Structure formats: structure tokens, C-alpha cells
Amino acid sequence: MNLNHDRVRYTLLPLVSLTGILLLWEICGRLGLLNPLFFPVPSLIAVAFLTMVADGEIQANLSITLLRVFAGFLIGTIPGIIIGLLMGASEKIRLLLDPLVAATYPIPKLAIFPLLMIIFGIGEFSKIIAIAIGCFFLVLINAMAGVRNINKVYFDVAKNYGASKKQLFTRVILPASLPMIFTGIRLALGTSLIVVVGVEFVSANYGIGALIWNAWETFEIEKLYVGIFLCAILGILFTVVLKRVEERITPWFGHLAHQDRE
Amino acid sequence: MELECRHITKIFGEGSRATRAVADINFKTNEGEFLCILGPSGCGKSTLLKIIAGLLEPTDGEVIYTGNTPAGPLNSMVFQEHSVFPWMNVIDNVAFGLEMRGVSRKERYERSLEFLKRVGLAQHAMRNPHELSVGMRQRIAIARAFVNNPEILLMDEPFGSLDAQTRLILQDELLKIWIDHKKTVIFVTHDIDEAILLGDRVLVMTSVPGRIREVMTVGIDRPRDLRIESTREFIDMRMKIWNIIRIEVERSMTEDNREPES
Numbered sequence: 001m002n003l004n005h006d007r008v009r010y011t012l013l014p015l016v017s018l019t020g021i022l023l024l025w026e027i028c029g030r031l032g033l034l035n036p037l038f039f040p041v042p043s044l045i046a047v048a049f050l051t052m053v054a055d056g057e058i059q060a061n062l063s064i065t066l067l068r069v070f071a072g073f074l075i076g077t078i079p080g081i082i083i084g085l086l087m088g089a090s091e092k093i094r095l096l097l098d099p100l101v102a103a104t105y106p107i108p109k110l111a112i113f114p115l116l117m118i119i120f121g122i123g124e125f126s127k128i129i130a131i132a133i134g135c136f137f138l139v140l141i142n143a144m145a146g147v148r149n150i151n152k153v154y155f156d157v158a159k160n161y162g163a164s165k166k167q168l169f170t171r172v173i174l175p176a177s178l179p180m181i182f183t184g185i186r187l188a189l190g191t192s193l194i195v196v197v198g199v200e201f202v203s204a205n206y207g208i209g210a211l212i213w214n215a216w217e218t219f220e221i222e223k224l225y226v227g228i229f230l231c232a233i234l235g236i237l238f239t240v241v242l243k244r245v246e247e248r249i250t251p252w253f254g255h256l257a258h259q260d261r262e
Numbered sequence: 263m264e265l266e267c268r269h270i271t272k273i274f275g276e277g278s279r280a281t282r283a284v285a286d287i288n289f290k291t292n293e294g295e296f297l298c299i300l301g302p303s304g305c306g307k308s309t310l311l312k313i314i315a316g317l318l319e320p321t322d323g324e325v326i327y328t329g330n331t332p333a334g335p336l337n338s339m340v341f342q343e344h345s346v347f348p349w350m351n352v353i354d355n356v357a358f359g360l361e362m363r364g365v366s367r368k369e370r371y372e373r374s375l376e377f378l379k380r381v382g383l384a385q386h387a388m389r390n391p392h393e394l395s396v397g398m399r400q401r402i403a404i405a406r407a408f409v410n411n412p413e414i415l416l417m418d419e420p421f422g423s424l425d426a427q428t429r430l431i432l433q434d435e436l437l438k439i440w441i442d443h444k445k446t447v448i449f450v451t452h453d454i455d456e457a458i459l460l461g462d463r464v465l466v467m468t469s470v471p472g473r474i475r476e477v478m479t480v481g482i483d484r485p486r487d488l489r490i491e492s493t494r495e496f497i498d499m500r501m502k503i504w505n506i507i508r509i510e511v512e513r514s515m516t517e518d519n520r521e522p523e524s
Binding site for chain 2: 151153154156157158159160161162163164167171172175176178250251252253
């Protein structure tokens with residue numbers, strides 16, 4: 001097999017490191033080099049996982065977490081894109097809103113979660129809003145930067161060829177800033193995972209965060225690892241799916257961004 | 263339709279930082295003329311063209327169009343490079359001006375396809391610009407301007423970034439299209455040979471602030487191609503222009519050298 005072949009290289013080499021580390025972990029565990037209280041071997045974690053699937057525990061926790069993430073993501077991202085684009089396109093709106101964004105953006109989203117629970121109650125809504133706020137700022141800031149980084153010549157072309165304000169927006173500003181909007185969405189999905197686990201630690205009976213927290217309280221170490229692995233898999237899944245969508249919608253950017261992503 | 267520049271002056275910046283880009287430019291185009299504006303780099307010739315295009319406001323003076331009220335746009339510009347939208351396929355790029363004016367999809371595609379055939383890109387109509395070479399992209403930009411059917415075509419060093427061979431081919435193609443359509447063209451370049459090969463008249467500009475130093479009529483018969491470059495008239499004219507330009511380039515270089523000391 002020729003390792004220089006692109007497809008082999010891109011699919012095989014990442015798998016080698018992943019399975020390699022799991023294998024090493026398993027061997028070291030079985031040889032007694034790792035304390036099983038902290039580092040149970042992967043095969044035991046897998047067994048725990050399968051049992052949890054059979055009990056429906058995984059499905060129940062995973063579905064509620066995904067629901068929170070997607071609801072929060074949508075509620076935060078859509079206004080984030082719209083306001084970000086407007087702030088990028090109009091200096092007036094930017095000057096008006098920039099201080100607000102600058103003052104509220106650095107606050108850790110988890111820090112305001114208790115406040116959200118007071119306002120929205122301890123049900124689903126406060127959790128979804130916390131995730132939405134986390135997504136909102138990241139998408140907003142990137143959409144704004146996306147508009148401001150558009151090559152000036154595109155605006156000249158639009159003006160010279162008689163584009164109206166609406167046409168300028170739909171045919172130039174929006175498509176030209178899509179790559180940066182996608183960067184914002186990628187960051188937002190990552191953040192939404194952090195926030196969802198955080199809020200589930202504090203106030204949830206179900207969800208991956210709750211699963212990890214309960215496992216810690218009952219000292220079920222394998223379950224704890226299952227929760228962590230689930231987070232990792234979700235993170236990878238989000239990235240892969242998003243990359244596919246991105247290459248579909250902005251193929252002209254995909255080949256430019258290739259170098260810094262590989 | 264004719265275009266007249268009266269006392270065009272452009273000053274960038276204010277106070278002690280103010281620099282004059284162009285100063286007191288006066289000229290008038292003739293119907294159907296190919297007018298080249300030639301000058302050393304940084305002489306403000308692109309600034310002048312942007313003022314003519316309406317993309318920049320002159321600090322002083324005015325641009326006047328005289329003649330019958332046109333059905334189409336007054337002017338359409340071919341920009342230096344990277345002005346083709348990467349998020350639109352080839353035919354949508356060419357049809358951009360028509361789209362902005364509300365021409366139906368069917369009609370604008372028909373008219374655009376005609377020009378794509380003229381520049382040899384018909385078979386690439388549905389592809390994305392990033393899949394094509396720089397020369398092909400500049401053909402798209404030229405087709406985009408011609409399809410728009412303006413009274414006056416403005417070209418801002420459209421072949422400046424092309425390799426020597428591609429440049430020769432595109433100059434040839436441009437002359438052929440121009441002879442068929444007899445549009446007034448204002449063509450900005452820093453290439454002496456290009457100016458003589460293409461132009462009916464050549465306006466030679468001084469270095470910054472750009473003024474018109476000399477207006478020359480090119481008396482060489484059309485149709486022209488590369489072969490004219492070995493004629494006596496061509497060589498004489500090139501020497502004459504070079505003698506003017508050389509003084510201007512040297513003047514701007516010594517000024518550049520002096521600047522760090524002051």
C-alpha cells in the first residue's frame with residue numbers, strides 16, 4: 001500500500017493514531033500500569049456504553065442534549081448573523097452597537113446562567129437561552145468581520161454596474177461574507193457543547209452533562225468516561241458535517257482555506 | 263456619446279498630509295474612439311478613471327457626458343484583477359450588469375452567452391471562476407463590461423497581471439471585439455507598446471500629481487496586430503513616449519529617495 005496516496009493518507013493516518021492510543025491504554029491497563037479507579041481500560045468503557053445503550057440511557061441523555069444545543073444554536077445564530085451583517089455593512093449601526101457588544105461579549109456565558117435561571121426558571125428555556133447567547137456573539141462578530149474584510153473592488157463593481165442597496169446585499173455582501181459566517185458557526189457549535197455540559201452539570205436530570213455529573217457523584221467511573229467520549233464524538237461530528245456543508249455552499253472558498261485547515 | 267473632463271483635480275487626505283493625485287485634467291473623447299491613458303505607476307491614472315466612472319468624487323472639476331440620452335448605462339468598467347465574483351458562476355458574472363438592471367434571466371443568459379462565445383468561454387459558462395486561469399477570469403470581466411452595452415467602456419490596466427503571451431492574445435481579442443462594436447474606450451495602462459497598439463490617441467501623464475503632459479495621435483492603420491510593432495511609425499512613437507515617461511519615472515524615483523530624509 002502506498003502511503004502517499006491521498007485517500008489512504010487522509011483516512012488511514014488519523015485512524016492509526018486514534019486506535020494506537022486506545023490500544024496502548026488497554027495494554028497498559030491490563031498490565032496494571034494504570035490505576036483502574038481513574039483509568040478503566042477502554043474495553044470496560046465500551047461494555048458500559050453498550051449496557052447504557054441497551055437500557056436506553058444513552059438515547060435519553062443524548063437526545064435532550066442535542067435538542068438543547070440545536071434550539072439554542074438556532075435562536076442564537078440567526079439574529080447573530082443578521083445583526084453582524086448589518087453592523088458590518090453600516091457604519092452607523094456599528095458605532096451604535098459596538099460598545100454594547102464589546103461590553104457584554106467577554107462575560108463568560110456560564111457566569112450569567114444563574115441569572116437566567118432566576119429570569120426564565122429552571123426549566124429548558126434558561127438552558128437554551130444560555131447556549132443561544134454563547135452562539136450569538138461568536139456568529140455576530142465573525143459575520144461583521146466577514147463584511148468588513150470584503151475586497152473593496154467588489155463594492156466598486158456592484159456600484160459601477162448599478163446594484164441597488166438590496167442587490168448589493170443579496171448578491172455581494174451576503175455571499176462574500178459566507179466563509180467568515182461559517183467560521184462563526186463552527187466556533188458557535190463548539191461553544192454550545194461547552195455551555196450545554198456546563199448548564200447540565202448545574203440544573204438537569206438528563207443530558208450528557210447530567211450523565212457525567214451523576215457518574216461522578218455515584219463514582220461510576222466507566223459511565224463518566226462514556227459521557228466524555230460522547231462529547232468528543234459530538235464535537236467531531238459537528239465539525240465533519242459543517243465542513244461538508246461549507247464545501248457545498250462555498251466551494252470557491254474551500255480550496256483557499258484548504259491549506260490552513262489540513 | 264462623448265465624455266469631457268474639465269479641470270479634474272483629486273486631493274487625498276487633509277492638511278499637511280494632503281496629496282494631490284491628479285491635477286487639472288482636461289480632455290474630450292471622440293465618438294467611437296479608443297483612448298489610452300498612459301503614465302508611470304502611481305501617477306493617478308487609476309484615480310482619474312475611477313472619477314470618470316463615478317466611483318470617486320473629484321475635489322475639483324467635473325465629468326460631463328454630452329449627446330443623446332442613452333438607453334443603457336453611461337459607463338462600465340473592467341477592473342485590474344480579482345474583480346470577478348468567486349461566488350457566481352461564469353455566466354452569472356457576465357450577466358451581472360443586466361441582472362442589476364432587471365433584465366429577465368432568459369434574455370440576459372442569451373446575451374451573455376453570445377459574448378462568452380466571443381471570448382472563447384462558452385463551454386465554461388456554468389463553471390466557477392476559481393476553476394479557471396487568470397487570463398480566463400479577465401476575459402469574463404471584459405465580457406461583463408461589453409454585455410452591459412455602456413456608452414463608454416473604462417478599462418483599468420485590465421491586462422496588468424497577465425503573463426506576456428496571454429496579454430498579447432487578450433489585446434488581440436479586445437481589438438476584434440472593439441472593432442465590431444465601435445464603443446468609445448478609455449484604457450489606462452503603464453505599458454507603452456500596449457498604448458500604441460490599442461489606441462487612436464495616447465494621453466501621456468506626468469508622475470504625481472498626474473497631469474496630461476502630451477496628447478499623441480497614433481496614425482497607424484487598423485486592423486492592427488503584433489506586426490505593427492516592427493514598423494517605423496511604431497518605433498518612433500515608442501521612443502518619443504519613452505523619452506517623456508523616462509523623465510517622469512526618474513523624477514518620481516528621486517523624490518521617493520529623498521522622502522525618508524525629510
